[in-house]
Amino acid sequence: MMKRRDFLRYSAKGVAGLALPISAIEIVSPGEIFADRESGTRWVFLVDTYKCTGCGLCVKACKLENEVPYEANVTRTWVERYVMTKEGKVWADTPKGARDGFTTNKIDLGEGRFQDVKNEEIQKAFFVPKLCNQCEYPPCVQVCPVGATYQAADGVVLVDRQWCIGCGYCIMACPYGVRFFHPVYKVAEKCNFCYHRINKGLKPACVQACPFGARMIGNIKDPNDPVSKVIRTGRVGVIKDEYGTMPQVYYLGLSREVV
Amino acid sequence: MAHGEIWTLKEFFVTPNEYIYWSIQIVMYPFMTGVVAGAFVLSSLYHVFGIRQLKEIARFALVFSLALLPVAMMPLQMHLQQPMRGIEIFITPHFTSAIAAFGIVFTVYFAIVASEIWFVYRKFIVETALALREKANRTMAEKLWHLTYSVLTLGSYDISEKAIHQDERAVKILATVGIPVACFLHGYAGFIFGSVKANALWMTPLMPVIFIMSAIVSGIALSMLTYIVVMEIRRFIAARRRTAHEAFQSIEEIRGTEVNVVRITSKYLLFFLIFAISLELLDLIFRGYTALKTWDILRRVIYGKDFFDIFILQYGIGNLVPFILFVIPGLTIRRTVVGVILVLFGVFMMRWNVVIGGQSFSLTYSGFMHYVMPIIPHDMETFNEGLFGALLVMITPFVLFWGLNKVFPAFREI
Ligand code: SF4
Ligand code: SF4
Numbered sequence: 219m220m221k222r223r224d225f226l227r228y229s230a231k232g233v234a235g236l237a238l239p240i241s242a243i244e245i246v247s248p249g250e251i252f253a254d255r256e257s258g259t260r261w262v263f264l265v266d267t268y269k270c271t272g273c274g275l276c277v278k279a280c281k282l283e284n285e286v287p288y289e290a291n292v293t294r295t296w297v298e299r300y301v302m303t304k305e306g307k308v309w310a311d312t313p314k315g316a317r318d319g320f321t322t323n324k325i326d327l328g329e330g331r332f333q334d335v336k337n338e339e340i341q342k343a344f345f346v347p348k349l350c351n352q353c354e355y356p357p358c359v360q361v362c363p364v365g366a367t368y369q370a371a372d373g374v375v376l377v378d379r380q381w382c383i384g385c386g387y388c389i390m391a392c393p394y395g396v397r398f399f400h401p402v403y404k405v406a407e408k409c410n411f412c413y414h415r416i417n418k419g420l421k422p423a424c425v426q427a428c429p430f431g432a433r434m435i436g437n438i439k440d441p442n443d444p445v446s447k448v449i450r451t452g453r454v455g456v457i458k459d460e461y462g463t464m465p466q467v468y469y470l471g472l473s474r475e476v477v
Numbered sequence: 478m479a480h481g482e483i484w485t486l487k488e489f490f491v492t493p494n495e496y497i498y499w500s501i502q503i504v505m506y507p508f509m510t511g512v513v514a515g516a517f518v519l520s521s522l523y524h525v526f527g528i529r530q531l532k533e534i535a536r537f538a539l540v541f542s543l544a545l546l547p548v549a550m551m552p553l554q555m556h557l558q559q560p561m562r563g564i565e566i567f568i569t570p571h572f573t574s575a576i577a578a579f580g581i582v583f584t585v586y587f588a589i590v591a592s593e594i595w596f597v598y599r600k601f602i603v604e605t606a607l608a609l610r611e612k613a614n615r616t617m618a619e620k621l622w623h624l625t626y627s628v629l630t631l632g633s634y635d636i637s638e639k640a641i642h643q644d645e646r647a648v649k650i651l652a653t654v655g656i657p658v659a660c661f662l663h664g665y666a667g668f669i670f671g672s673v674k675a676n677a678l679w680m681t682p683l684m685p686v687i688f689i690m691s692a693i694v695s696g697i698a699l700s701m702l703t704y705i706v707v708m709e710i711r712r713f714i715a716a717r718r719r720t721a722h723e724a725f726q727s728i729e730e731i732r733g734t735e736v737n738v739v740r741i742t743s744k745y746l747l748f749f750l751i752f753a754i755s756l757e758l759l760d761l762i763f764r765g766y767t768a769l770k771t772w773d774i775l776r777r778v779i780y781g782k783d784f785f786d787i788f789i790l791q792y793g794i795g796n797l798v799p800f801i802l803f804v805i806p807g808l809t810i811r812r813t814v815v816g817v818i819l820v821l822f823g824v825f826m827m828r829w830n831v832v833i834g835g836q837s838f839s840l841t842y843s844g845f846m847h848y849v850m851p852i853i854p855h856d857m858e859t860f861n862e863g864l865f866g867a868l869l870v871m872i873t874p875f876v877l878f879w880g881l882n883k884v885f886p887a888f889r890e891i
Contacts, residue, residue, distance in 0.1 A: 365571035384558020
């Protein structure tokens with residue numbers, strides 16, 4: 219007859235033996251697999267707002283490069299104009315995402331209304347290009363119910379057009395208004411730093427198109443990368459960091475009015 | 478044209494990709510899930526807490542919540558840009574997403590409601606199946622019914638006293654387990670909104686609780702309304718036949734039970750209504766008092782743009798008026814009908830003001846968006862996300878209930 223102590227010993231062994239193979243089965247998400255593959259690259263972006271003139275060539279280039287229908291009122295990147303008056307009023311607009319630049323001094327108030335701001339009333343004014351921040355902690359990835367949007371090992375957040383169900387949750391979750399539905403593919407769409415280009419050693423279309431060098435891309439993990447150097451040693455800002463997203467698009471010359 | 482452009486008006490500084498992406502169907506989604514959860518909780522009040530007076534309405538509310546259940550996912554499905562891929566939520570759920578749990582919660586809840594109904598109706602099913610079996614020369618329809626009920630017995634024909642007693646225990650357990658699950662089903666619909674940190678109006682931990690409370694309110698209201706309508710129809714039929722056929726009680730009897738049931742149920746409705754409003758007001762006051770950076774734009778939406786929708790339609794017509802109607806003594810059926818319709822409208826407006834209101838201001842905090850609901854559809858998109866899509870979602874549960882009621886008579890003594 220088996221002694222009680224033996225019984226306990228055998229059971230303990232049995233449980234341990236069973237637990238071992240079970241612990242080997244683990245639910246992994248595609249993101250985790252990617253993350254395990256340590257990458258020597260972390261793509262980041264640097265925008266020098268002092269250099270931006272609001273010409274909109276970046277927006278135009280982006281639309282053409284990434285086949286976002288030219289006339290559709292959605293865009294992966296856009297440029298905002300901020301105009302502050304001496305009275306302390308802040309006016310801002312981005313007509314058609316500044317695809318055609320800013321062709322008038324009047325501020326676009328939407329629905330065909332415009333605001334005239336006289337030159338002598340203006341205290342300061344500047345342009346701010348916007349694009350996906352490829353957040354370190356992207357809420358858009360967190361909320362996707364089917365895992366169709368994910369973060370690659372090099373930090374870029376991508377959308378799987380074959381898998382996206384088009385629920386729009388990621389669009390709601392992005393604090394930067396970067397996402398939209400692609401008018402043709404009917405799935406979530408966003409800036410991915412021209413992933414197809416940067417992986418071939420090319421610059422993103424907007425970086426290449428900017429005549430003033432206001433847009434730059436770099437690898438923050440590379441200490442010799444010029445962009446990386448500026449971000450590490452210079453005084454740079456990011457947009458809306460209060461959401462804990464750790465945005466990876468850095469700005470030179472950011473002002474408190476920028477939202 | 479970009480998705481959302483057709484029904485979104487933009488004003489002041491709004492970034493290019495911002496539109497009302499979640500439109501009327503996403504208003505319908507929490508509204509319908511809310512009604513499901515509420516109807517179930519109402520039925521559990523009888524089964525779990527043994528509130529005898531609710532017996533009449535409890536069984537009906539249970540069957541009704543089964544009819545409502547498939548409709549809870551209908552609006553979600555209809556608003557997808559890729560409806561054919563909706564099934565992915567079940568096959569590759571991504572669990573950091575609040576929506577991903579939908580598949581699991583929904584299935585569990587469905588199983589609970591379906592099995593509870595089975596236990597409640599088991600005796601009836603067996604008796605009907607046996608009665609039909611014994612019957613000589615059955616008609617085609619009777620043969621079909623026989624088949625249906627035989628299948629529904631699931632092979633268990635034991636209706637001894639002991640077995641029935643066990644059934645009752647099973648019902649009680651299921652109803653008890655069902656309450657937290659129902660609350661979870663709906664609370665987590667609130668979580669879907671409340672956890673969106675990018676949205677200043679949605680983000681509050683109170684959202685799930687607010688959703689649950691108003692869900693119960695709407696569930697009770699719709700159950701009451703449907704109950705009254707059905708009772709009135711029965712009264713009408715009874716009056717015409719002037720017989721006391723087994724299924725048709727006499728007119729006075731029907732009227733008597735009806736008023737009784739309605740009065741009791743309305744007390745519970747009031748209780749949950751007060752709770753829901755208190756929470757909503759707490760949320761509003763707290764936001765105003767703490768006045769974070771986003772309060773400025775929220776204030777302009779709540780007290781400006783959406784003032785009419787929030788304070789007149791939702792709180793005034795949808796909450797205050799029915800509240801007064803219910804507290805005035807001597808509640809009549811007619812007054813109740815008006816009251817519950819207004820309550821339902823109020824809960825609908827609450828969903829509207831959360832879902833649409835939450836998208837009516839820009840991420841820049843200095844621009845607005847206005848949703849113009851498509852009325853006459855001219856393509857699939859404007860149908861799905863317009864008035865008629867919403868109406869389709871509204872009437873489906875009644876059609877389903879009509880069918881279910883034929884199999885599981887919700888009003889007859891069983
Ligand atoms: S900016 Fe928006 S879309 Fe881009 S990674 Fe961050 S949350 Fe996602
Ligand atoms: S729209 Fe597509 S990518 Fe975005 S959350 Fe839904 S399924 Fe994911």
